[in-house]
Amino acid sequence: MSHVNHAPSSPAIFRIVDLFAGPGGLDVAAEALGHQVTGIEWDDNACRTREAAGMDTFAGDVRDYRAADFPHAQVLTGGPPCQTFTVAGHGAGRRALDDVLEYIGRLHDAVRSKETPWPEVERTWNEISEELRLRAAEADEVKAQKREDEALRSFARRTARKSLAEHGCSPEEIELALKTTEAPRGLARRDADLKNLFDGLVSLEKSLDAHRARLEKLGDERTGLVLQPLWWVIERSRCPGLEPYRAVVLEQVPAVMRVWEEYEKVLDTLDYRTKTQMMHTEAFGVPQTRRRAVLMARLGKIDIPELRETHHRYRPGGVPATSRDADRADTPLWGVDEESVGRRRPKDSWVSMEAALKKARGIALDLGLPDLNLPDRPAFTVVSNYGTGGDPAARGRRDHDAPSSTVTGKVSRNRLVHKGTNTDLPRFELAEAGVLQTFPVAYPWRGSDRSQQIGNAVPPRLALHVLRHVLEPELREEEADARLEQALAKLENWRPPSEPVKVRRREGLKGHPLNGG
Structure with a gap:
């Protein structure tokens, strides 16, 4: 600026x-x-x-x-x-959003009139809180039942795998049987124990599906948390x-x-x-x-x-703009409109990773903090930990002279490579990740899950x-x-x-x- x-x-x-x-x-x-x-x-x-x-x-x-x-x-x-509020379509996100909006509506009804006594307003909140508490308690019970069924399923799958191997099934046949929860017909007819084992697996899968559906309907405690500021x-x-x-x-x-x-x-x-x-x-x-x-x-x-x-x-692929209207077709040749002179300053270019990290290194030296891990990096490309377009193999890439992609709790897993190659460079240090979130270079990250702390923070x-x-x-x-x-x-x-x-x-x-x- x-x-x-x-x-x-x-x-x-x-x-x-x-x-x-x-x-x-x-x-x-x-x-x-x-x-x-x-x-x-x-x-x-x-x-x-x-x-x-x-x-x-x-x-x-x-x-x-x-x-x-x-x-x-x-x-x-x-x-x-x-x-995961999903505005379009169906599913847990849509239901969670609907629940939150319904609760907000109830609170709004309670405060529409300034004449409504405070105890009545507070009673509405207490009723909502109790509903959420009961749902959370039920969800905890369902989660416990789900964990028990998952443990039983793991044991049953191990037992089934061993039994199928003893019957001479190939690894491919075993994997297919476990995937479809259906034993080979000939074996199931000859071995009642094996048939009962797979019948039990089918029953457990149905039970787990029911648990998932119930948990999806109950939502989670974040439904209540998003109401707290209001x-x-x-x-x-x-x-x-x-x-x-x-x-x-x-x-x-x-x-x-x-x-x-x-x-x-x-x-x-x-x-x-x-x-x-x-x-x-x-x-x-x-x-x-x-x-x-x-x-x-x-x-x-x-x-x-x-x-x-x-x-x-x-x-993406654009050149950093240097003035407020540089990307408009009707911009004057020199990017100056006489009517706007003195009224509003032009926009600056977006800030690249390279520029931010270089400035941070200078600030660290000015502050007398040479021990901070802020390496002087060559031209680099960040290869995201996330895939693009739903394809995990299609990793997003950003070069050093562009802004970073969204910094998440997995920022420490992003690969850095020499630009134009796949030759690895050291991954971002915590201080660098913090700088990309615009935390001061001297910010003292403590505890564990530090990447998660950085990724979850407001810039x-x-x-x-x-x-x-x-x-x-x-x-x-x-x-x-x-x-x-x-x-x-x-x-x-x-x-x-x-x-x-x-x-x-x-x-x-x-x-x-x-x-x-």
Whole structure:
């Protein structure tokens, strides 16, 4: 981002509670903007990273806390664990989405009238929570039965394999019999024990199919988790003695957009102005193509406009664009339109992996952190761990001079090869994977499943753009640009504290600043 000669205004400082906070993607962005964040996170590994990064954290299940525990929080943020919501077609995803939308509708009905007593609103939530609890308990029982049947099936298959081999069946015949759960007819007629064995296998397969169907119908606990942010907003808006959040920011995978759209209807009833937007991360300077469904809400009468992209979107095989309208057919020769001069700055090019990693190496040296594993790589190609077009053998490929594909929990499994060859290079280091997510190069990853922590996190740079947009609507464009530039510099040069911040438990609520201490 080029320098902007406008001093940023002194912004208001907000106190934020972040649900499902992960390793701290949103938190480190909020810190760069000067806000104060307290996160709630259940994963022990992510909590260890947050400790080392100095992030104020309450460990545990979000469902064990409530909005009333943090009455002084002014902003609610979060990214509830995503489900495979499938909007088109049938199956578990479609049913899970329908369930969530039905529950949101019930909550909306409960708050449509401001005259509805709080105990009645709370009763609706308690009824939903109890339904979800009973479904989860039943699902646990079905899972236990399924595990027992799977163990019995494994034993029966081993016994059948041994018996068929003793009868002189070839390996091919054995595999076919086990696949079809049908013993060779001649053998089944002659050997009653073998016939009973295969009859038992058929029965077990039917039982397992029934278990799968039941589990699909029951769904999983994430159905309840995706409702938690909405309930926190309702509690703060309608519970006597509490004040509404001044702003709400939620983000998740694209399939959750349908849920956010239903959230909007409830938030509108609660006097919020909202905006949902599908955001392309590379269009905000993240060196990675990734889409996130974002819900932005602000209390009051000020509408939230669409968040303007600062960088061009990536187009495979395309050349990095250098100006806002470089890809339009009606763009003037020099990319300048007299009417737009002085009104809006042009978009920057998307950021490549090579550029991001090179800059990170320079920052590490400037910060005096030469021990970070940031190798000076030759021209490379990333061969994804995932197949494309449904073909596991057709691995996606991205060259060093393009943004990364979506960074997932399997980022450490991606192969790196010399560009134009299949000659292997060392795979990405954790610090490199973090940089591709726009975490500071010095971010202290701790615990196990570190690749998963990185892949599950919201890119801090994207979070920074969204938070600034929602929390500082009064800034003029020049001031907003200067504010972003200042915060981005803080984000890139961020360093962890010299001492870790101990994670709190629920019993540590008393005396906490957001609790009234």
